Amino acid sequence: MLTIALSKGRLAEKAIGLLENAGYDCTAAKEESRKLILEDENAGLRFIMAKPADVPTYVEYGAADIGVVGKDTLLEEGRDLYEVADLGFGKCRMCVAGPVDLKDGKLDLIPNKRIATKYPNITRSYFEGVKKESVEIIKLNGSIELAPLIGLADCIVDIVESGRTLKENGLDVIETVADISARVVVNRVSMKMKSSEIKPMIEKIKEQVALL
Amino acid sequence: MNNNKYYTADGFTDTLPGICAFKKQTESNIRELFRLHGYKEIETPGIEYLDIYSKPGFVPEENLYKMTDQKGRLLALRYDGTIPAVRYAAGIKDFDASLLPLRLSYIENMYRFADSGGGKQSEFTQAGVELMGAEGSDADAEVIALAIKSALGAGIKDLQIAIGQVRLYDGIVKQLGLDENTKDTIRKAINSRDTVTIEKTCDNLGISSEGRELLLMLPDAQGTYDIIDAFRSRVTDPSATEALDNLKEILDNLDEQGFLKYVSVDAGLIGGSIDYYTGVVFKGFTYEVGFPIVSGGRYDNTVAVFGRQMECVGFSLSLTLTLTALLRQGVSMEDKSPDVIVGYAPGFRSQAFALVESLREEGLAAILDTTGMDSAALDEYSSKSGIDKCVYVEEES
Numbered sequence: 001m002l003t004i005a006l007s008k009g010r011l012a013e014k015a016i017g018l019l020e021n022a023g024y025d026c027t028a029a030k031e032e033s034r035k036l037i038l039e040d041e042n043a044g045l046r047f048i049m050a051k052p053a054d055v056p057t058y059v060e061y062g063a064a065d066i067g068v069v070g071k072d073t074l075l076e077e078g079r080d081l082y083e084v085a086d087l088g089f090g091k092c093r094m095c096v097a098g099p100v101d102l103k104d105g106k107l108d109l110i111p112n113k114r115i116a117t118k119y120p121n122i123t124r125s126y127f128e129g130v131k132k133e134s135v136e137i138i139k140l141n142g143s144i145e146l147a148p149l150i151g152l153a154d155c156i157v158d159i160v161e162s163g164r165t166l167k168e169n170g171l172d173v174i175e176t177v178a179d180i181s182a183r184v185v186v187n188r189v190s191m192k193m194k195s196s197e198i199k200p201m202i203e204k205i206k207e208q209v210a211l212l
Numbered sequence: 213m214n215n216n217k218y219y220t221a222d223g224f225t226d227t228l229p230g231i232c233a234f235k236k237q238t239e240s241n242i243r244e245l246f247r248l249h250g251y252k253e254i255e256t257p258g259i260e261y262l263d264i265y266s267k268p269g270f271v272p273e274e275n276l277y278k279m280t281d282q283k284g285r286l287l288a289l290r291y292d293g294t295i296p297a298v299r300y301a302a303g304i305k306d307f308d309a310s311l312l313p314l315r316l317s318y319i320e321n322m323y324r325f326a327d328s329g330g331g332k333q334s335e336f337t338q339a340g341v342e343l344m345g346a347e348g349s350d351a352d353a354e355v356i357a358l359a360i361k362s363a364l365g366a367g368i369k370d371l372q373i374a375i376g377q378v379r380l381y382d383g384i385v386k387q388l389g390l391d392e393n394t395k396d397t398i399r400k401a402i403n404s405r406d407t408v409t410i411e412k413t414c415d416n417l418g419i420s421s422e423g424r425e426l427l428l429m430l431p432d433a434q435g436t437y438d439i440i441d442a443f444r445s446r447v448t449d450p451s452a453t454e455a456l457d458n459l460k461e462i463l464d465n466l467d468e469q470g471f472l473k474y475v476s477v478d479a480g481l482i483g484g485s486i487d488y489y490t491g492v493v494f495k496g497f498t499y500e501v502g503f504p505i506v507s508g509g510r511y512d513n514t515v516a517v518f519g520r521q522m523e524c525v526g527f528s529l530s531l532t533l534t535l536t537a538l539l540r541q542g543v544s545m546e547d548k549s550p551d552v553i554v555g556y557a558p559g560f561r562s563q564a565f566a567l568v569e570s571l572r573e574e575g576l577a578a579i580l581d582t583t584g585m586d587s588a589a590l591d592e593y594s595s596k597s598g599i600d601k602c603v604y605v606e607e608e609s
Contacts, residue, residue: 059502061502061503062500062501062502062503063502081404082404082405082406083404083405083406083408084406085408086408186405187502188497188502188504189497189498189501189502189503189504190502191405192374192478192497193370193372193497193498193499195434
């Protein structure tokens with residue numbers, strides 16, 4: 001029996017679709033219900049529906065063998081996991097964004113900038129590790145775009161898909177921190193102890209991704 | 213401030229009767245196993261100067277429990293068994309190199325700040341050995357074999373030990389002429405089995421297709437002799453070749469001891485977060501616990517940091533994780549009641565003493581009642597508390 005942790009929402013639906021195409025019976029996972037654990041004895045699969053940010057935790061502890069989760073969550077959570085496949089969907093970018101007049105290197109001129117974000121760890125490692133500067137990070141939980149607009153922060157670090165929300169609020173992407181997409185993660189012990197089930201699954205998933 | 217007097221601190225927990233008894237018995241078994249292999253147990257202080265841990269690559273400093281002494285010097289709670297043993301070995305005054313190797317063992321509690329939100333224990337027990345002043349595959353295999361025996365002796369049935377070699381990767385890096393940055397990026401990717409990053413890095417740097425294939429083999433290759441052979445035909449750097457020789461000799465050695473069935477080569481094991489490993493590295497796994505229960509490897513340059521050259525190899529077994537695994541695998545660790553309770557009528561205390569002592573000599577756990585229960589009360593108490601037998605000493609009628 002393999003336990004698979006899925007990020008509730010769009011990512012889960014796409015992951016289930018991909019697993020079905022790969023030849024796994026996911027009837028249980030598609031059941032319309034509020035159940036959090038969806039099990040199919042015959043298929044040997046058990047799905048758990050978790051909040052995206054919690055998927056790496058379930059997998060790191062071995063409560064789930066496999067997880068499907070966005071690279072943004074993986075970067076932010078920094079868990080000790082095997083990251084075995086890029087599913088290619090859920091694509092977006094992690095970006096530094098701010099008022100348009102900060103583009104073309106002007107952001108770098110602000111010393112000790114204040115940055116609002118949902119992703120304090122990614123922000124810190126980008127500014128300290130890549131840009132080599134100290135910054136003040138303000139953790140917010142949503143509508144991050146507000147922060148530079150009302151003077152809470154100089155800029156933001158956030159996920160950007162189309163960039164429309166930014167544009168409508170007079171903001172723009174200044175720098176790209178990382179490319180994001182859905183990833184398959186595996187617990188380190190499961191990879192060893194259940195390799196006869198997990199390895200073929202990873203291979204089949206990769207085959208499907210190559211077809212996309 | 214909350215009133216915390218009823219609670220254990222974050223990351224710390226009680227080991228309850230039953231589980232504690234099982235744990236202490238396991239510790240005794242392992243202690244005896246170590247002794248039978250010629251390892252001498254040491255106790256190092258629970259508190260050390262922070263300095264011993266604050267060398268690059270030893271431990272992440274933010275995970276140390278730190279405090280100061282009365283002079284304001286920085287101290288740290290014992291983080292692992294290896295570094296204190298290394299400090300001790302480097303400082304032995306009447307050191308005689310002709311008496312090497314040194315075989316040391318420990319069973320101690322370790323203290324690490326785990327991630328707060330989790331349930332990762334900040335205090336846990338490790339049993340381990342350090343074989344110090346010994347080079348070569350046979351020394352490596354001795355320690356790996358002892359790790360296997362310890363885990364099996366603790367009751368782990370489904371055990372898998374994965375063996376890798378730090379120098380295999382080092383050699384491949386040299387062969388491909390990769391710079392330090394790239395080496396680091398790919399090392400991290402191999403550690404998380406992240407083939408996507410390896411492929412991207414190869415594309416960006418224009419690494420040859422043979423090089424790319426070789427790097428991609430690392431996170432993927434698991435087996436035994438077949439893996440060693442697969443790399444053998446592709447590597448040219450001497451340190452990689454020596455690493456493969458080392459792995460082969462370890463497998464041969466373990467095979468002779470009948471342990472090959474527990475062991476596989478995992479080419480992607482190349483040191484990970486601890487930087488001081490210089491040769492073989494290994495991890496042990498079982499079902500029902502998401503973290504490795506065994507961890508170890510060769511560290512030839514660590515004692516030198518403390519001023520004495522000594523090639524070493526060691527392992528630690530997490531007793532805490534082992535017990536978690538055994539409990540989840542359904543091993544019973546019930547809280548056993550004493551075997552006998554002895555009560556006595558007024559005036560018969562000395563006879564009761566004699567009886568209870570003779571029972572203890574037979575190996576039975578015997579309680580002498582201190583509350584003055586009469587025969588009927590004693591009967592009721594013993595059946596209620598699960599004590600098999602009760603004896604009431606009184607005048608024969």
